[in-house]
Amino acid sequence: MNGDGATPLVSVIVPVYGVERYLDACVEGLVGQTYRNLEILLVDDGSPDRCPAMCDAWTARDERIRVIHKANGGLSDARNVGLAKATGDYIYFVDSDDMVERNLIERAMATMRDYDADLVMFQFDTISEDGKPLTSSYKHNHYDDVIIMTPIEAIKAQVKAEIDGYFWSFVAAASIYRNHGFSFPVGRKIEDMARICNVIGESHRVVRIPEALYHYRMRRGSITGDWSMQLTRDWVRATDDRETYIVERFPELKNFMKLQQLIFFVNL
Template identity: 70%
Template sequence: MVSIIIPIYKVARFLDTCVESVTAQTYRNLEILLVDDGSPDECPAMCDAWAERDSRVRVIHKPNGGLSDARNAGIAHATGDYIYFVDSDDAIAPNLVEDCLRAMRKYDADLVMFKFDTISESGRTLLSDYRHNDFDQVQVLTPVETIKMQVKAEIDGYFWAFLAPASTYQGTGFSFPVGRKIEDLSRICNVIGAATRVVRIPEVLYHYRMRGGSITATADPKLMRDWMKAADDREEYIDERFPELKGFMKLQQLNFFANLDYETMRQSLIAGLKIDPEDADALRRRIDGLRNDVEKDDSETIPDALLELLGILKLAVSNGVNGLVEGAAVPVGAVPARPGASGASVASGAGSVDSTGKDESDEQGEKPSLSDLFRDMREDWRQMRIQWVDAMQNAVEERQRD
């Protein structure tokens, strides 16, 4: 039996679509756990109605504690041999469970990952280009190979993007961190490390809805702090479980900062938020610490372009603390690497930065805007923002038609 856990909070508009996609699975031996996380709308009653309609549905009503707390409650009540998580505003393909179980048997794997697409609030399929989906052949991997791909952002950490045995979560001390966001990143490698063999199947089995009110689309000044805690959790687990990856982890975290945190900072600025000086300082210290660790390890080398990007990132953080806004001129001209590049590289046509952090284009009187600086940010984050805007536009158009 497969237990499907669906945490629920203020998603009345999408809940029926989500649960319908789960009850319609071609694999019928399911336990469907609807975890009402103290939702103040009609969701609790909707959950109870589903339990009356389908005997496989069980409802857990609990005080509001957040996504992690709701997932933990679902794990505690699950009785299936496998556990799968679905976000209550999304939907799944009818063959998801059946195809995952078939892949487990065929490839003798105990962790199955798959592709996903993105949909708007109205359910329209959106264009997206996530690196996670950039494969078209079955991949059979060891846990170490999979963890390396995850750390390099070639595999996303979404817990709805794979099916795992219940034994991964139960009786092992596993739990999601309560009171924090970015909970998936915090625990994804724990799940991978518990596997003996991983298989990735090139099938789109999940429909990820981009909407303005979701956790990932809501700007929050605490987000960076939670991300850093999640990154610490992941590194601590990998260092303990796979010590041979220690040098690899240090270098990849630097690459991750150079390619991702520009966008984190930009989104905070675009949203009109001020970056907390303590958070910015902690990020700068983290970058310096990782850089020192890697430089002491002869087995790993930091590419020169990455060193430049790290300096640019620290300047961007400082500018952010001082109130930099979208469109303002900044004294840097290099842009982060596009995804798929080897290491990190500077985009062609951008001004170079010398060891003092000065942009050579300054001498020519050119000061690139912030939007220019970030134009080649990691593709999946850029696409997420594009799809979010598209979803918001769809919502506006629908309201106007109504």
């Protein structure tokens, strides 16, 4: 166990690209976490604006922050680089244009301890470019009690779109990533859907807590802001990746996956 030996070290990985308007608000929420034993990895993905200098300035303000400057390779590549450099016992990914509640890590780690879990999910809400609350209809947030799930139960819920597929919506044990050759698909989008079940499937207990701890910013110019043929192709590849992992890792879910495909095409 890293850090002071008693408190697990949590690595927070933040890919940074073209977000100079939002970066400070994001990082302020991280350095202000009530859970203090963090390493915060700001991965500058060759950002063309003031973000590289802003990242460097943050290292002078908080010794827990490390900056990694790299050539632009996209979100997956930046996440992979951050994951390779992370030394924590737990991993958390944050998008650099979003905001977090200051007790997010504390609540996740307390839940890990209380329920002997290695993957904790939480609710989220949406905000505007100016940080104002927005109304959303995410059904992923439609629960009011703590939910304890096996990996198979959680995978089924994710495939049925009852659990969101965003990597910023959960904290997980680092061993889930390190012990299973995990990496995000470089050069593609919809990377969260492509790999979410790989993380769920290698956990031993998933716990969902009914607290909105993350604020997702809806803005123009985001990665999935405009649908395109490329996004369609990446979405298809992501669903294929997900199915391949599930069927190979959990053969007993093969018929379940066939049924979900049938339901999807009927609905389509």
